[in-house]
Amino acid sequence: MNQPTRAEALTINRRKLSPRATPYVFALYMATIMAFLMSLVITAANSGIDNDYLSNALHAYKLAMPVAFLCILVVRPIVIKLVAFTVHPHR
Numbered sequence: 001m002n003q004p005t006r007a008e009a010l011t012i013n014r015r016k017l018s019p020r021a022t023p024y025v026f027a028l029y030m031a032t033i034m035a036f037l038m039s040l041v042i043t044a045a046n047s048g049i050d051n052d053y054l055s056n057a058l059h060a061y062k063l064a065m066p067v068a069f070l071c072i073l074v075v076r077p078i079v080i081k082l083v084a085f086t087v088h089p090h091r
Contacts, residue, residue, distance in 0.1 A: 023076060031068035039064050 043057040
């Protein structure tokens with residue numbers, strides 16, 4: 001496999017965010033995926049799968065995604081501490 005040239009490596013690195021953005025990018029991806037899946041499941045459980053199912057699920061997603069994003073930002077530090085409390089560290 002060919003190694004990227006120095007110019008290509010610099011271009012690739014410019015497209016990436018700073019490591020400081022990690023908690024926010026994690027929250028964005030997690031919220032996007034989880035809110036979408038939960039919207040699909042909860043919509044199906046509440047009103048069934050009919051002709052309006054996808055429209056109803058997407059309507060629910062519009063509310064669920066930003067709420068999930070904010071909740072993940074708030075809960076993430078607590079979860080990190082809980083995991084550290086319950087899982088042995090790497091040796």
